[in-house]
Amino acid sequence: MTGANAPLLEVRHLRVEFPTRRGTLVAVDDVSFDLAPGEVLGVVGESGAGKSLTGAAIIGLLEPPGRIAAGEIRLEGERIDNLPYEKMRRIRGAKIGAIFQDPLTSLNPLYGIGRQLIETIQTHLPLSAQAARARAIELLKEVGIPGAETRIDHYPHQFSGGMRQRVVIALALCANPRLIVADEPTTALDVSIQAQIIALLKKLCREHRTAVMLVTHDMGVIAETADRVAVMYAGRLAEIGPVRDVVKNAAHPYTRGLMGSIPSIGERGHRLTQIEGSMPRLTEIPKGCAFNPRCPDRGDRCTRERPELMPAPTTQAACWQYDPAGVGTKARETVDA
């Protein structure tokens, strides 16, 4: 998938479980993908699809009782999913940076941003206090904060939402990580600020060759930013492929429905494509393909066997349509006949 380059990140058969009193919930179920150096992978899906948990599993920040129950995560060839807490803490920040949705909760309100930046820099890089401060100012300049020399001593509440998100990005970049996991980085921002942040993220990962795993529900952001897209549904990967193909020629019926439901400028007043029903709860994931009760193309095989990702015309899709044996008898046709 990545040619001669060895993948930076390999996720294999990842399974995240939440043991509860009523049984074990499988929030991420057998998810595998690669991320090349410098690549931007978009992860989309509806709330509850498991996209944020996949990101949290990679940075090792799953909240208990959530746990990785099976699978492997490798960063530059080394397993990181089973590291002790202290070792993972070293990697997080140094090799993997994180950007979360709400910049106000990612920053400590009691400390100036300079102190937070310097602390992060000194944790991961052997720099003196003075050199760390100089680097912090340089980072703030790089993420486009005007007057970085004075702003460095300000507190998070003195910044606007967009500026705060820039500070968080600077914080993620402190130790020049190879990978940034960005979970809904623009969702809390206004559209004009969103455009600024996306442009900034793109510029930074081009210049530093940082790979980005961009988790969002906003297809517009993905279409502009990502090289490849992974579509998640009910904890599973439904489709993965180059951004253009996933947006324009989606192979999986769920991806097609999702793309059709986005209003676009240019067409007006018509009915939007509607996927009937809603995503199943984790306690009620149907047998076979998780999407089958809502799928217009389902056959009897879809209700029995779970499809793996398989080659579709331009992408990889988890749908029996692309299996030589097909979906089996179509339920609706038999009803009609």
Next chain:
Amino acid sequence: MPEAVPVTRPVPQAASGPLVRLNSLKRYFDVSPPWLARVLEGKPRAIVQAVDGVDIEIARGETFSLVGESGCGKSTVARLVVGLYPATQGGIEFDGMDMSVRRGSADNSAIRRRMQMIFQDPYASLNPRWRVFDIIAEPIRAFGLAASKDEIKQRVDGLLRQVRLTPADGAKFPHEFSGGQRQRISIARALASRPEFLVCDEPTSALDVSVQAQILNLMMELQRDYGLTYLFISHNLAVVYHISTRVGVMYLGRLVEVAATDTLFRRPRHPYTRMLLDTIPDLEMTGRRRMPVAGEVPSPINPPTGCAFHPRCPFANDRCKKERPELLAAEGTRVACHAVEEGRLPAEERSYAGH
């Protein structure tokens, strides 16, 4: 307005004229520090000019949308229109009746019945301790719209079906539903009093896109079937394009441009409107560059002099810094911009992929 369905309107209405008219509507909020801090520390009073002179006419059966970034005052307008905030200045007319005039409570409730609101957050706008049946029946009971318990039951069942839920759902509590289903309950409650005018404040912002599509389709169907008039508040321009007849763009409490939807998206006049359109993410991947605009919305406590947009505007000159532009008619639209008025800023045509 095709198909006059049983939802009839007992109140006679003037056939002509707009349904809703806002006359230089203003709403200021006092956010001053406490008196003691003002006296001891010499802090000044602070007034947020959340809505600062907005004129809008909304015709019957149309969807008028207000767009803008956070803090531009669009939600405050929505709340003013339904009477959740009193206006600081200016007036609201509904079907020719001035809403600020004191009336008897019977008259007031007759007007109130005709306008309802749908809120953004379906988790916060439904009482978690009430069953869905009672939530939807409340307006029917409050306005005395049904004579007997059986009739209330019939009406609520009908409303649930209208929003694609089942009568059995009435016995459940809100927490048993997903976000999209809760928003359907909000819509059923809003429709319960048989209103003509719905104020929708970001009704789909909290929902996933596939659920958003279901709600937008439902809203458009209801409008077609019952001739509803919508005031639609959103920051999502694609959604606004999809659903609106006319659009008003707000910036720092004022309207900067009002136009028919197609005109606004294809021939935007005001520099702020152009900037907003530039920021729409490009799903068609036409290779169009999104222009990140410098700067952010200034504080409404201390808005810039003259045109509030001038610090971010690439076309601003000295006049823009001093003189506040009025909303003037310009080729079928209304624009508040000196550059457009002086002809310094030619109109530009925009096309959207594939259309």
